[in-house]
Amino acid sequence: MATEDVIHGRHPDELGVGSTSHPLPDRETCEKVLAKMILIRRFEERAGEMYAKAKIGGFLHLCIGEEATIVGATQALRDSDYLMSTYREHGQALARGTPAREVMAELFGKATGCSGGRGGSMHLFDMDRRFLGGYGIVGGNLPLAAGVALASDYTGTEDATLCMFGDGATNQGTFGETMNLAALWSLPVVFMVINNQFGMGTALERHSAVTDLSKKSGGFGVPGTRCDGMNLLDVHACVSTALEKARGDRAPQLVEAVTYRYRGHSMADPEEYRTKEEVERWLGRDPIAAFSKRLAEEGVLGEEEAKRLDDEAMKTVDDAVEFADSSPFPDLASMYDDVYVIGEQVRRPYWSTDTRSPDTHRGEEEREAGEIARELAEKGALHEPETDEDQREARARGEGG
Numbered sequence: 368m369a370t371e372d373v374i375h376g377r378h379p380d381e382l383g384v385g386s387t388s389h390p391l392p393d394r395e396t397c398e399k400v401l402a403k404m405i406l407i408r409r410f411e412e413r414a415g416e417m418y419a420k421a422k423i424g425g426f427l428h429l430c431i432g433e434e435a436t437i438v439g440a441t442q443a444l445r446d447s448d449y450l451m452s453t454y455r456e457h458g459q460a461l462a463r464g465t466p467a468r469e470v471m472a473e474l475f476g477k478a479t480g481c482s483g484g485r486g487g488s489m490h491l492f493d494m495d496r497r498f499l500g501g502y503g504i505v506g507g508n509l510p511l512a513a514g515v516a517l518a519s520d521y522t523g524t525e526d527a528t529l530c531m532f533g534d535g536a537t538n539q540g541t542f543g544e545t546m547n548l549a550a551l552w553s554l555p556v557v558f559m560v561i562n563n564q565f566g567m568g569t570a571l572e573r574h575s576a577v578t579d580l581s582k583k584s585g586g587f588g589v590p591g592t593r594c595d596g597m598n599l600l601d602v603h604a605c606v607s608t609a610l611e612k613a614r615g616d617r618a619p620q621l622v623e624a625v626t627y628r629y630r631g632h633s634m635a636d637p638e639e640y641r642t643k644e645e646v647e648r649w650l651g652r653d654p655i656a657a658f659s660k661r662l663a664e665e666g667v668l669g670e671e672e673a674k675r676l677d678d679e680a681m682k683t684v685d686d687a688v689e690f691a692d693s694s695p696f697p698d699l700a701s702m703y704d705d706v707y708v709i710g711e712q713v714r715r716p717y718w719s720t721d722t723r724s725p726d727t728h729r730g731e732e733e734r735e736a737g738e739i740a741r742e743l744a745e746k747g748a749l750h751e752p753e754t755d756e757d758q759r760e761a762r763a764r765g766e767g768g
């Protein structure tokens with residue numbers, strides 16, 4: 368019978384990770400990556416607080432504990448590469464360079480958010496930084512990532528795609544289907560399993576027959592490796608090598624990062640599926656504390672400098688909250704904007720549906736066609752809780768996310 372200790376209690380060495388020691392990069396890079404991890408941690412803590420204050424609606428999934436996995440992997444990307452993630456993606460957007468203001472404003476559902484306030488926490492998107500979201504469907508981003516990689520290959524670029532998803536997503540049908548096509552078509556894509564050891568409240572060994580997830584893609588023709596997701600340098604080395612093979616040899620790869628989420632699956636999680644002791648054990652491997660300690664030990668960055676980075680992160684987050692709070696909600700009249708992609712919005716060499724003929728087609732003039740839907744939506748909007756207090760009460764009654 369599987370127990371919680373099958374993987375959760377094991378030393379990283381036993382899992383085949385964490386035994387390699389990597390040299391530190393230059394001081395500037397060390398400071399930059401530490402600052403990114405601290406910003407993500409502070410941002411997530413504050414997002415949790417804002418959710419409790421009902422400033423944020425819907426669901427909220429925090430990545431606290433996964434910072435080394437996120438920053439180590441994204442540092443291996445070129446600016447022109449694509450990144451795709453799941454609904455647990457605030458850290459990915461911040462790591463890719465989306466300003467904290469725009470991420471927080473999106474969580475608040477404001478017009479100044481990176482998705483114009485239409486996506487919220489689960490659907491962050493930043494085309495300028497080639498961050499393609501933010502997906503709520505478990506395993507839903509895998510085939511899309513293969514499609515993006517196919518476009519990169521087809522148009523003769525050197526761009527690669529890094530597609531991140533959870534351990535739970537490896538059980539979806541899309542996992543096998545996508546591995547097969549990626550291998551068959553030699554696509555420049557790296558699949559990254561963020562194995563935080565739970566799919567909601569179900570532990571890895573209870574949801575997956577194969578618990579070494581780096582082995583799950585091999586039979587489809589996509590080789591896998593495993594890294595210590597609590598060790599920024601190990602993640603970086605592993606993802607860099609995988610990207611090199613995907614980009615250079617057109618050989619898609621899978622990387623499993625073994626990590627842990629310190630908070631619940633989402634904000635409403637009683638966490639009955641794990642013990643406090645287990646969480647404590649993993650807190651002892653805190654990726655930020657571990658990296659800071661190493662920097663101090665090797666004389667690269669002292670305690671005071673780490674404190675300065677923390678103060679800066681706090682200021683950035685304070686500013687982001689102020690910005691989000693004072694920004695307007697999207698105008699109701701803009702509800703039908705950005706629903707369909709219209710021909711001229713699509714840059715060559717991509718194609719949209721209306722290359723069928725130059726005229727607009729049914730459904731493409733939804734602003735004009737949608738009067739009835741608009742009336743219904745306006746009526747619906749009247750039933751929205753009006754104040755934060757109303758929203759807190761609605762939440763206490765169990766309504767909403």
Ligand SMILES: Cc1ncc(C[n+]2csc(CCOP(=O)(O)OP(=O)(O)O)c2C)c(N)n1
Nearest residue numbers: 455503504505533534535536563565566567
């Ligand atoms: C297709 C689908 N099935 C179920 C869900 C409900 N659901 C949301 S998150 C989640 C767990 C996914 O776990 P994992 O892939 O490990 O990602 P993590 O939340 O740990 O980052 C589930 C089952 C969903 N969003 N989509």
Ligand SMILES: [Mg+2]
Nearest residue numbers: 533534565566
């Ligand atoms: Mg998981």
